[in-house]
Amino acid sequence: MGVLRGPLVAIGAGAFVICVAVGSPASAQTPSSSAQPTFAKDVAPILQRACQNCHRPGSVAPMSLLTYQDSRPWARSIKAKVAAREMPPWHIDRNVGITKFKDDPSLTDAEIATIVTWVDAGAPQGNPADLPKPREFSDLDAWYIGKPDLVVEMKKPYILPPNGPDNIVDVMVDPGFTEDMYVMAIESKPADPRSFKVVHHFTTNLVEDPDEDPTGLFLNEYALGKNGDIFPPNSGRLIKAGTKINFNLHLNPRGEETPVSVKLGLKVFPRGQVPKYVAFTQHMGDAPELDIPPGQIARHDGYFRLPRPALVASFQPHMHNRGKAMCMEAIYPDVRADSARPGPARVETISCVSNYQFGWHITYPYADDVAPLLPAGTIVHITSWHDNTQNNRWNPNPKNWVGGGSRSIDEMSFAWVTITYLEEADFKQRVAERAKAARTSQQQQ
Numbered sequence: 311m312g313v314l315r316g317p318l319v320a321i322g323a324g325a326f327v328i329c330v331a332v333g334s335p336a337s338a339q340t341p342s343s344s345a346q347p348t349f350a351k352d353v354a355p356i357l358q359r360a361c362q363n364c365h366r367p368g369s370v371a372p373m374s375l376l377t378y379q380d381s382r383p384w385a386r387s388i389k390a391k392v393a394a395r396e397m398p399p400w401h402i403d404r405n406v407g408i409t410k411f412k413d414d415p416s417l418t419d420a421e422i423a424t425i426v427t428w429v430d431a432g433a434p435q436g437n438p439a440d441l442p443k444p445r446e447f448s449d450l451d452a453w454y455i456g457k458p459d460l461v462v463e464m465k466k467p468y469i470l471p472p473n474g475p476d477n478i479v480d481v482m483v484d485p486g487f488t489e490d491m492y493v494m495a496i497e498s499k500p501a502d503p504r505s506f507k508v509v510h511h512f513t514t515n516l517v518e519d520p521d522e523d524p525t526g527l528f529l530n531e532y533a534l535g536k537n538g539d540i541f542p543p544n545s546g547r548l549i550k551a552g553t554k555i556n557f558n559l560h561l562n563p564r565g566e567e568t569p570v571s572v573k574l575g576l577k578v579f580p581r582g583q584v585p586k587y588v589a590f591t592q593h594m595g596d597a598p599e600l601d602i603p604p605g606q607i608a609r610h611d612g613y614f615r616l617p618r619p620a621l622v623a624s625f626q627p628h629m630h631n632r633g634k635a636m637c638m639e640a641i642y643p644d645v646r647a648d649s650a651r652p653g654p655a656r657v658e659t660i661s662c663v664s665n666y667q668f669g670w671h672i673t674y675p676y677a678d679d680v681a682p683l684l685p686a687g688t689i690v691h692i693t694s695w696h697d698n699t700q701n702n703r704w705n706p707n708p709k710n711w712v713g714g715g716s717r718s719i720d721e722m723s724f725a726w727v728t729i730t731y732l733e734e735a736d737f738k739q740r741v742a743e744r745a746k747a748a749r750t751s752q753q754q755q
């Protein structure tokens with residue numbers, strides 16, 4: 311823990327005008343609970359909002375939390391998971407950096423207290439007349455990004471053998487795109503429940519010319535629990551006519567032969583409409599060599615220099631079993647570089663995931679009014695911590711030295727960061743607008 315403390319608490323207080331951290335998740339308005347919470351009155355509404363999308367028959371979670379009868383046997387486990395903020399999966403540090411996100415499912419402290427008090431009192435049902443109306447769900451296949459305009463699917467499933475090591479497979483699909491298009495949102499996922507069980511993660515790449523560049527350009531990534539990438543307003547990603555999609559699948563055999571299929575959903579701008587900004591998702595802060603000694607917590611650092619001013623739309627740490635925490639901070643260019651006494655560098659923490667849970671690859675999308683605006687020359691600094699001790703319950707073997715690699719027993723350390731580069735004038739205007747909004751809200755307080 312000692313390694314974590316410093317960086318996680320020391321920074322973040324000095325809010326630079328560029329990305330003021332304000333507000334709290336929308337759910338903060340939830341009324342505080344009555345003294346004796348019951349399932350019907352107090353707990354069911356929380357489960358509806360934050361749990362049932364996954365905890366219902368056929369969805370990704372192991373059990374249903376739709377009714378009192380479903381939920382009651384899990385009461386103790388529910389208390390433990392919500393109190394540790396492991397459920398719902400949303401592991402961003404709420405006390406550091408930006409705290410306002412789009413679609414934040416996390417529970418408020420008051421909601422957690424309600425659940426804990428309810429369980430401690432024996433998890434009473436209360437009066438069934440108090441139950442809220444059951445939540446209605448779209449079908450299981452529902453897309454987080456909304457109904458896609460286009461879905462690209464593998465032509466035929468890949469047959470994964472029952473046993474053996476991690477299986478890494480490339481499947482190229484020609485979707486027959488006949489014209490250029492700009493994508494406003496992307497989501498990829500396994501195509502059926504069987505595939506959900508064996509797909510560790512997969513990436514999609516745009517292959518414009520298989521002879522010239524067979525790897526192509528990174529488009530997005532799916533991993534268990536991941537939602538999707540929605541670009542900021544008026545931003546799109548160009549996919550050229552004739553582009554092929556390469557699925558790079560990372561599969562874990564689970565004891566039975568499994569036909570695996572995955573799909574990619576795209577929402578696109580109407581034909582002929584060209585968005586003002588081009589957004590893309592960038593690998594940032596890869597640590598060049600990982601050195602994770604047995605029984606220790608290891609820290610690594612990686613850097614990415616922004617060549618132009620940028621708007622950062624989202625952050626997603628990527629590590630494997632031993633991942634413990636990751637922070638993203640901005641090291642700003644020195645505005646007084648010409649002065650006789652330059653520096654010190656201004657540094658600001660943007661986000662930390664301080665409770666990283668392997669298996670949950672969550673994209674944290676910043677609310678539009680606080681999404682970081684970073685000047686050209688800013689260095690995005692990614693710090694990661696890997697826990698190779700026996701305290702990490704995901705650790706396959708705390709006696710092993712671990713290095714970098716793509717198998718799940720190796721480690722990785724980088725962030726997927728969705729950004730849009732801005733023209734200098736546009737950037738300055740946005741910074742000025744932010745500063746003005748911050749002044750106005752200060753005056754109102």
Ligand code: HEC
Binds near residue numbers: 357372384391399417
């Ligand atoms: C995004 C999907 C998702 C959401 C939202 C979600 N869960 Fe889960 N939950 C899972 C999955 C998948 C598991 C299986 C274990 C894992 O992968 O962590 C799980 C496991 C659990 C477990 C442990 C079950 C066991 O086997 O011991 C509990 C308890 C739980 N969830 C409660 C909740 C509660 C309470 C909420 C809402 C406050 C919630 N979950 C929200 C997907 C979700």
